[in-house]
Amino acid sequence: MNGVGNYLKKHTEALVKDVGIEPACQLTGKSKATLGRYYSDNEEHADRFMPIDAVAALEAAASYPHVTAALSDLKGITLSHDQRRQNVSKGNVNTDVIALSQRFAMLMAEYQQAIEDGVITVNEAKRLLKEAVTLQQVLLDMKLNLEQEAG
Incomplete structure (x- = not known):
């Protein structure tokens, strides 16, 4: 084998x-x-x-x-395993759009804080990564809802 x-x-x-x-x-x-x-x-x-x-x-x-x-x-693909998620979204596309804009705003706020001194530290990078992963999860929820609504 x-x-x-x-x-x-x-x-x-x-x-x-x-x-x-x-x-x-x-x-x-x-x-x-x-x-x-x-x-x-x-x-x-x-x-x-x-x-x-x-x-x-x-x-x-x-x-x-x-x-x-x-x-x-x-x-050669890296997965991010999130134990709290079951890939089942309870919302709809409208709530997903709102969540998406909120998460993006949070990512931009973290980014603004990180670049204030011109250097992104390791801790700042970790916070940015966490926000980016959360934004990715919201996008996945939105994708699943769109697929469900499309039939």
Whole structure:
């Protein structure tokens, strides 16, 4: 089995163990044996991988998105994991626009404070990064709401 396959199987195993084998069976509708085949390193199961819908169901219940993180690592993408978010927005586009303008104003206020002395310190950069990530989350909520309204 190639390195990518081994890497994905190890993260699939971590995902199943994070959720627990019994709950994983219930969430995916798969048997223990089937789930085991998805992360088995035996040559006969080398081409078997967990379906994406099963990964999504398990990652929703897991403490960390193990397989998604592995896939992003393989592609050279950095993820920012925010435990308080479930990617479910309760607002609508109008509330998102208001939140977006408020968060952008906060980012600009942080930026103004940071550049007053002409030097952005490490702490100032961290605050700017935090505001930028929060702004990104508002944009994601807005995107999800727009997609939902578009059908």
